Amino acid sequence: MNNVLEVNGLEVVYSTNRGDVKAVRGIDLDVRRGEILGIAGESGSGKSTLAVALLRLLKAPGKVTGGSVMFHPAGRSPVDLLKVHGEQLRVLRWSALSYLPQGSMSSLNPVMRVHDQFKDVILEHAPARKDSLDEMIPRLLEQVGLEARVGRMYPHELSGGMKQRVLMAIAVALEPDLVIADEPTTALDVTIQRVILQSLADLRRDFGVTLMVISHDMGVHAQLADRVAVMYEGQLVEVGDVRQVFKDPRDPYTRQLIDSIPKFGRRAS
Template sequence: MSDTVNDTVLEIKGLQVKYLTTRGDVTAVDGLDLEVRRGEILGIAGESGSGKSTLAVALLRLLKPPGKVTAGSAMFRPEGRSPVDLLKVDGEELRVLRWSALSYLPQGSMSSLNPVMRIEDQFRDVILEHAPARKAGLSELIQRLLAQVGLEPRVARMYPHELSGGMKQRVLMAICVALEPDLVIADEPTTALDVTIQRVILQSLADLRRDFGVTLVVISHDMGVHAQLVDRVAVMYEGKLVEVGDVRQVFKDPRHEYTQQLIESIPQVGRRAS
């Protein structure tokens, strides 16, 4: 790609999100500017309440009242399609973009799958709703997608309650890339998983970028996740973006005091708690 526009899959400018309450407005995202480069894994870091998840649901148009986007733009440039402002695109066009160009891996895989549907039927629902022409060879596609995230063919016939938390998360990851979207936003993808399964999930996310060429935005409070996975990291504090940079450089020489504190919060072998 020869120019900055083509290298940028998402350009956020002046994004402001407020929660409108009877006690006054609370600003959750405050004038945020951020670019997501095509093909990268971008991390969004910050503690609970910093505005990370609000940013994600605002971009995906999943923000519920009393939350409201009060300013800004989010120009999305999927391959082979005209650029669109995600904050202004109408409902039908947004529906067309979802899954095929823009996917979401939500927090809490435990409650994100329909408990009364087999896994293969949940794949079918997404794929046929957004790409009915994929009906031929659908079973084979589902098997390939499951294999892509390290799951056996038998998982397709299982119900969510028969799967572990890590298996459910990998099923959701496979569904997210079923239609080969340009951008996947993953919100705390390792939450509530043990350390061993966290490593499997992080490797699976890296593999999806490698095998599908998908751009990933990974939201996590855990700086260890960012250190292992992302190319660049953006740090949020009290709704503002306080630092953005190459992940190695940020860890080596953080410019903001809050970033330093986040890095120091990573448990280290041999370091005693003060």
């Protein structure tokens, strides 16, 4: 199997006055090139901590205490993301590994036009593309269903769904191998959620990007993911094909998550 990411024995703790609290406990997980892998679990299960640890964005008092994260970018040598630093890490970010953060409402600079926010990312990580920006940015916006004129707008002029799609376009601007999307449908109404999920599926189709989608909502994974990994108290309790997991979950916790999905016609007791 052609993996883009191989996580082995990953452990993350948060230091507190009462000692270390284990947030991620010995995670072993492969991410297959070209797939959409869902990471499921309730709040506090360790999903977002896993994401920021993989991205090397973990801040104190959090720290990685064990494991390896082998990343296989196309056309480059494999690298352990936990061991790279400085310029080597900067080069990998966005060109090979990018992030769609939780909370689109606060992730864009409110005093910069959308076009300039694209420029910041692209020129920082791929300065050689400077001369093609005026053609590149409208095309990226159009690929997530936004008109080119959005590039001239400020974040406060955009709806929540539009902001999320701007972030999606920025995340794939340099055609990375892997995009980690943290709760991409949070705080959006159900109609816009559907648009965002379709846009994510389109990114995989149009760019060939591998997606790791983190969400507490099992309905999101049912609609989008190829495989789903379920986390509980910092551990993986189940990983499998999304259809098989929904049809016959092995772990009782997975069954509880599936049962939490609202069903049409169900009456409140």
